[in-house]
Amino acid sequence: VDREECSGSQTYRGIFRKHPVFPVSLVKPYFQTEEDKFPSRRRNPTPPEIVEVEDSPGPVSKIIRARKIRLNGKDQRQYLVRFKNQTPDKDKWVAEDAIPDGNLHLRIFRASRRTEQSHQ
Template identity: 90%
Template sequence: MLGTKLAFSTAYHPQTDGLAERMIQTMEDILRRFCAYGMDYKDHEGYTHDWVTLLPAVQLAYNTTKDFHDMWKRDDDTAAKCIAEAKAYNKQRWDKRHMEPDFKEGDQVLVSTLKFNSLKGPKKMRDSFVGPFTIIRLIGKNAVEVKLTEEFSRKHPVFPVSLVKPYFQTEEAKFPSRKKNPTPPDIVEVEDSPVPVSKIIRARKIRLNGKDQRQYLVRFKHQTADKNKWLAEDAIPDGNLHLRRFRASSRTEQSHQ
């Protein structure tokens, strides 16, 4: 036909042509009423055989069916209405068990250690919360910025309210025998507390800032292989000792080749 374009759908993928699939589903539903098992007019096996004579009536009924908008003079909003009702119901259930936190600048809070991946000790044995820290700024309704102490100064100071809870000052007069909480665990930082070197694995030469530089792949004690680092000679802890051992082992390997 003039002005039309033939567009084939993807094989074995009915979702490609959803309009046709919707029509086929409607026709199957109509025909099921005429030829399905269990009709009043059926033979001894329970099937009707006169459905062919009823096809013209089915064709006429389908072809003369009006669009929903033409019949009712409005759009069908059933799906949109159901979605809106579901959202309102979920919001009601959520709001029933959750309240917006009432934090203010200057309040003291405890911060969850859930995202603190560099703390010492077994993860399951750590404190669930550390602090107290002082809130210095509110970021909307869902986040706060706190003033971190020196032990946590390398952490990003902004936390969602889901990881923060109010801190209540202990009344020491009521609990004279209670021990004070120990100081929060330190964060493991290689830059501040160098990890002892186990050995130097190999060397390489790279060009950095227009100059040739030799680097060494260093393995640290009590660390897995994924923690190995490429370091310059002057950045290796106790570099002289380990470099002598590395060069001696390299000469030995070359002599055996």
């Protein structure tokens, strides 16, 4: 830090117009983000596994989310499906053509997304 940037023994001149100084007591050293340096940091949960039709745990309750992934060089649309009488931790990513009663559930899912977007 240059001497010109110091505006006192405990403050540095900043780029903010409203309050152009920043207390040095709030400045902390920067560390690279490595997992071992931040063991308490929350990590993204692993995505639910992809299932095929024969692995389906029962009838579909609702479709929660959609995603597009690249599989074997081709884009594939998958849906996060919640099955009836199952908890949210049992949700699974299912290919579009592998959803039991897919047409009905996909119509409901797409309609709900349209209404959510129109209310924003």
